[in-house]
Amino acid sequence: NLRPALVFDALADASSLKHDLVAGLDLMIVRELTGGIYFGEPRGIETLPDGSRRGINTEVYSEAEIERVLRTGFELARKRQRRLCEVDKANVMESGILWREVARRTHADYPDVDLSFMYADNCAMQLVRNPKQFDVIVTSNLFGDLLSDCAAMLTGSLGMLPSASLGAADASGRRKALYEPVHGSAPDIAGKGVANPLACILSFAMMLRYSFDLAEEADLVEKAVANALASGARTADIRQPNAPSISTREMGDRVLAEIAKAV
Template sequence: MKSYKITLLPGDGIGPEITNVTHNILDLISNKFDFKLNFKEMPFGGSAIESDGIPFPNKTLQECKNSDAVLLAAIGDPKYDQLPREKRPETGLLKLRSSLDLFANIRPVKIIPSLTKASSLKEEYVNKVDLVVVRELTSGIYFGEPKGRIKTESGVRAFNTMTYTSEEVKRIAEIAFKLAQQRNQKVCSVDKANVLDVSQLWREETILVSNNFKGIDLTHQYVDNAAMQLVRNPSQFDVILTSNLFGDILSDIAAMLTGSIGMLPSASLTKDGPGVFEPVHGSAPDIAGKDIANPIAMILSAAMMLKIAFNEIDAGNFLENAINELLTEGYRTPDLMSSGKGKQVGCKQMGELLVEKLK
């Protein structure tokens, strides 16, 4: 029997709730498809600050490195905002990405027919949406040096540096083009090349990479226009390729096309080593413990893990189809309720209904 090792990072806020639901579902799926999943839960984010004094302990890093995949729920809580930056949960997340060299963040955004009315846009604008945001994840302004704050005669000056090398652009561009080959043969590279030197390099290197993918239609948009186009005509996009900062913003805009950020999974990948699979949403501490969180994004992240990390394609597809069936039957967590329509359920019950569907 095939066996896979998963490091589980429940994190903070609603993280433990959606992790419990997802863990139960993965146990069922693995039994059904005759493979074994070995889970090791580790502290990360705020929970690690409480237990170890830092957001990303070395023991958690080593466990991640020794696993076949990492399944992360969510991290963060306002109560940690007053800590020094190096001790905040978000710093642990950045360290996780850099330590595992998770340079490619893949965020699929596909409308589920039964949820078109839940979108903040009119149904006719979203009913054909099927796109993927490919975001560079380990460089750009979040990691660039120098950064910091200094005192000047006119007050405090803060600064961050957006930086990319040719190789960093090339390797993420290749991911986007290869993905487009499996989809609708279109890549839209998003930058700010009319203003930023770093974006000019981004565009130049992306064009060079495109020469190796003759069948792919490459277009370019400035980031402000791309944000507008995502709410004006989102179905024009197939694969969106962009940098760390721009991808962070655009993927959250794209998330709302589906009706809720609680619906979107993601995968953060490297060339050699375990990937991290996590929902796009945050820890939502304001609703933690109320049993109203939407677990679907994390469950769909688990489905991505099954397919990408373990090549358990049938198991992943089976899980995704079961979710679609459940939503088609009208079951909704509070974030998906539109005009009072649907059968409202909580986080735990949504998981229980899915377990019944999967049996």
């Protein structure tokens, strides 16, 4: 699962953090999505002999599962700033120790990428203390779930955040993928024309980049979003207090107009 946290220049003041901390922020969190404590066995709620109950969940990862997501992270880092931070709790969890072992071994195939390690609790702190120190973060399902939501709010709104869930590559190198905005379906505002469409549009840009290898076209879409924001276009979720906002359709039209200017 790829979760970018990108702060557009025009929205740096919309973040909950100071402008200087987030201006120019561009990080990617790569979250393992199908293993770990959410799916490990044994799991369940059991009744003890004294009548009390306890809940059980198990963190389980194989080397193959870890290596798969790490390679995705290394490949991404190679195309970005060439820095990868593997995040775990190796100080208290054996699964974290294995993550580090596999990361070091896999790193041998990517000597051009700088590899570092960080404990998950420290990573959460660093995301709000100095988020621009990160390029690509690779981590487990549970930690990725928490850290990606933390990083999301650095951008100012969930309405700005795209995501990609990538399957394993087949023999031809192709992979199944799902692209979607991070935010939910928001049925409470359905039909009101106030939803921010930019996360959907940016998810489309991710599809162009990662499924169709159309990097230039993806850049075009992302630049159009940046230009629309720079022109002052704002939906209700990203406007400043008491500032005007435009509708979902109007924001989409503004992005389309920027694309038309560029082609």
